Amino acid sequence: MKLFLASGNVHKAAELQALADAAALPIEIISARVVGGMPVVVEDAGTFVGNARKKALALSRTLPADAWVIADDSGLCVDVLEGGPGVESAYYAGPQGDSAANLAKLVAVMCDVPDGNRGANFRCVLFVAGPGGVELIFEGICGGELLREPRGGAGFGYDPLFVPAGQRQTFAELGDAVKNTVSHRARAWARLAEWARNRSGGG
Helix, strand or coil: CEEEECCCCHHHHHHHHHHHHHCCCCCEEEEHHHHCCCCCCCCCCCCHHHHHHHHHHHHHCCCCCCCCEEEEEEEEEEHHHCCCEHHHHHHCCCCCCCHHHHHHHHHHHCCCCCHHHCEEEEEEEEEEEEHHHEEEEEEEEEEEEECCCCCCCCCCCCHHHEEECCCCCCHHHHCHHHHHHHCHHHHHHHHHHHHHHHHCCCC
């Protein structure tokens, strides 16, 4: 099965392919870059589901009618920021979508928050659009806490600041093998994988 990813983000494409491979699913993740690029989408739906749906349908309209498209919308929701940056996670420091600037801004905003009040969770929505108007939603949440300074050189986005519950290392330190078993995206993917297995009759 081919799933066209409604994103030009190479990290997301690689991460989703790794999840598919780890689940032993015959799914190929094809980046929008391969099919001419991702159409411009204004992510103004106000929810992860709404934004993911807009992206999936935008790419779907550029592909053959029998194509399956997957879109990811995810973000970091911080308790003391009342769920922020949330759906604005990718543009927290401005419309340029600079990951380093986003991370630096969050470190600065959280600098005076005490250690016992630094809870946060990553959320991920995987939205699948298929032939005949099929629309499917798979969601995953990973709780944890934020450090005061980034640690680790792997991962992307806010990974160097986030320690998932039950771990002592950040997403950027854990490595893909561990991250892909506990992350919000991994949990959303597990639900998608169950659907994919049922769709193929378990094979």
